[in-house]
Amino acid sequence: MTSTDEFRARARAWLEQNAKPFDEAAEYDLEGTAVPLEESKRFQKALWEAGFAGITWPKEYGGQGLGAAELIAFNEEAADFELPTGPFTIGLGMPGPTILELGSEEQKKRYLPPLLKGEEIWCQLFSEPSAGSDVASLQTTATRTETGWIINGQKVWTSGAQHSDYGAILARTDPSVPKHSGITMFIVDMSHPGVTVRPLVVATGHAPFNEVFFDDVEVSDDAVIGRVGEGWAAAVVMLRHERVTIGTGARARSNPLGFDSLLELARARGLDGDPAVRRRLALLHARESALSAYGRVLHEESIAGVPIGARGSAAKLAGAELALWAADLAQDILGADVALGGTDLERVVMAIVAAPGNAVAGGTNEIQRNIVGERVLGLAKDPGVDRNTPYNQLKLSR
Ligand SMILES: Cc1cc2nc3c(=O)[nH]c(=O)nc-3n(C[C@H](O)[C@H](O)[C@H](O)COP(=O)(O)OP(=O)(O)OC[C@H]3O[C@@H](n4cnc5c(N)ncnc54)[C@H](O)[C@@H]3O)c2cc1C
Numbered sequence: 001m002t003s004t005d006e007f008r009a010r011a012r013a014w015l016e017q018n019a020k021p022f023d024e025a026a027e028y029d030l031e032g033t034a035v036p037l038e039e040s041k042r043f044q045k046a047l048w049e050a051g052f053a054g055i056t057w058p059k060e061y062g063g064q065g066l067g068a069a070e071l072i073a074f075n076e077e078a079a080d081f082e083l084p085t086g087p088f089t090i091g092l093g094m095p096g097p098t099i100l101e102l103g104s105e106e107q108k109k110r111y112l113p114p115l116l117k118g119e120e121i122w123c124q125l126f127s128e129p130s131a132g133s134d135v136a137s138l139q140t141t142a143t144r145t146e147t148g149w150i151i152n153g154q155k156v157w158t159s160g161a162q163h164s165d166y167g168a169i170l171a172r173t174d175p176s177v178p179k180h181s182g183i184t185m186f187i188v189d190m191s192h193p194g195v196t197v198r199p200l201v202v203a204t205g206h207a208p209f210n211e212v213f214f215d216d217v218e219v220s221d222d223a224v225i226g227r228v229g230e231g232w233a234a235a236v237v238m239l240r241h242e243r244v245t246i247g248t249g250a251r252a253r254s255n256p257l258g259f260d261s262l263l264e265l266a267r268a269r270g271l272d273g274d275p276a277v278r279r280r281l282a283l284l285h286a287r288e289s290a291l292s293a294y295g296r297v298l299h300e301e302s303i304a305g306v307p308i309g310a311r312g313s314a315a316k317l318a319g320a321e322l323a324l325w326a327a328d329l330a331q332d333i334l335g336a337d338v339a340l341g342g343t344d345l346e347r348v349v350m351a352i353v354a355a356p357g358n359a360v361a362g363g364t365n366e367i368q369r370n371i372v373g374e375r376v377l378g379l380a381k382d383p384g385v386d387r388n389t390p391y392n393q394l395k396l397s398r
Contacts, residue, residue: 007066008073014050019043019081022254037121037163040084044118047085054092054116056303057100062113068300082254090160091115091122093245095168098185098238102226107187111166124242125155125169125188125212126235130396132157133367135170136179136232137396140214142171142186148220149173151188154213159361161197161210164190168238169214170231175392182391183231185238187223188214204353242362243312244298256351257326259285265348266333280329287322291315310375317368320358327355 001009047053048062055071057063064070096115099107114120131137140153151171161167167188174182188195194217199207226234253260263281266272272281294315302308330348331338341349359365373379386394 004069004073007070008077011052011074011077014052015077015081018046018050019078019083022080022082037087040087041118043084044088044116047083048117053118054112057096057112057116061100061108062116068296068303071303072296072299080253087121087160087163088115088118089245090124091120094124094238094242095122095166095187097241098168098234099225101237102234104222106222107225111187120165121160121163123158123161123164123167123190124238125158125161125167126238127157128154129156133364135235136183137394138170138172138183139396140169140171141175142173142184142219144173145218148218148223149184149186151186151194151214151217151219154211156211157200157209158197158212159209161190161212162199162207166190167212168225170235172391173231174229176390177229178388179386179391179394180232182229183235184228185225185231185234186219187225188217188219192217194218202357204350239363240308240312243316243368244295244302244308256347257323257330257355259288261348262326262330262333265330269333271333277329277333280332284322284326284329287318287325291318291322294318310371313363313368313371314376316362317365317372320365320368323355323358327352 044053051064052074054061054063055066055074056068057065059065092115096112099111103111111120115122126135126138128138128140130139138153140151140155142149142151149171151169153171155169158167167190169186169188170183171186172182173184176182190197194215196213196215198211198213200209200211201207202209225231255261259281262284263272266274266277266281271277298308298311298315330352334345334348337345338349338352363371370382374381
């Protein structure tokens with residue numbers, strides 16, 4: 001038995017003892033809050049204590065100091081269970097790895113262990129009402145003081161802001177230079193009195209995102225992630241982590257639009273013998289397997305320090321397209337019951353409604369196509385007419 005096999009067996013045994021196995025028949029939680037926050041924090045802490053949080057992160061920052069093989073083994077085993085770790089997905093997938101890559105020693109020691117131990121939750125404060133796909137047009141400002149900065153502005157679509165302790169925010173620190181150059185990334189304390197979080201209710205009836213307003217929010221100099229004026233480079237690092245995280249999740253049995261679930265659904269509705277449905281299920285299996293193999297490669301390379309660059313966008317695009325394609329198949333299997341419903345169908349119906357969000361979150365499919373076209377395939381660049389104009393001379397919608 002190799003050390004990875006041993007790790008896998010230990011992970012399986014721990015999950016069997018401590019996590020809920022995926023149950024297709026379990027009632028769907030229509031509130032969308034899914035898991036109480038305290039339970040989620042307790043579970044994340046237990047994961048960490050058992051040695052399964054921060055598997056590839058260095059030990060000095062609370063990680064396990066292991067390799068990609070162990071991470072993949074754990075994710076594969078965990079795919080059979082429902083882990084109540086949702087509130088930590090953003091922190092562990094985006095700000096955490098960005099701090100690990102660009103943060104100061106103090107930031108790594110201060111912020112990474114509490115994140116791994118389930119003590120602090122993070123959000124990502126990039127999008128604004130007039131700066132979504134074109135994040136670099138952002139209007140939130142951070143103005144210099146003697147000891148730090150004062151942030152003013154508004155963010156939107158901030159997932160999980162309602163229960164976050166910290167956020168990674170992009171703000172404009174120099175309007176006299178072109179828009180990509182005058183941005184800085186900061187760590188912001190979400191309990192600061194100048195931070196106001198307002199929920200946004202979406203089509204599923206849940207409120208997973210928020211508008212977040214910043215009124216004279218003070219941050220100190222040591223809140224800067226990376227360097228002042230180099231926030232765009234930090235954003236690119238975070239978006240790369242985000243795209244790999246979103247695009248390459250392990251094939252989870254709990255995914256209502258995954259192969260296992262849709263095969264069950266087709267069986268339950270007597271359609272697993274239908275040649276057209278069988279063909280599409282086979283294609284779903286092939287696409288899912290190809291994406292998971294691609295995800296493995298990207299994880300292994302990124303942990304080994306091989307630059308994955310824009311290939312993260314290719315993975316994110318493929319994952320979003322796959323979810324839309326699977327949602328289409330699920331709708332055809334369900335026929336009119338998509339609308340008529342039934343409690344046993346809630347999971348899959350909610351996943352169908354939520355699927356288009358995958359094609360927007362973390363950058364839309366059109367934007368990923370642009371990135372893949374330009375940086376992977378070497379096609380001509382989007383004109384980007386305002387790239388070299390100082391930000392304060394641009395005509396922006398307010
Ligand atoms: C589920 C979900 C979770 C999210 N969570 C967060 C979060 O936690 N934090 C955060 O900061 N943001 C978050 N977002 C916001 C998300 O990043 C933005 O919605 C996204 O970047 C698109 O921006 P926009 O909505 O302003 O659309 P726009 O930029 O206005 O785009 C509108 C349309 O125009 C197209 N378009 C725009 N520019 C181009 C171009 N150059 N070429 C071709 N087509 C173009 C777009 O692809 C899109 O179809 C989340 C979004 C979703 C759906």
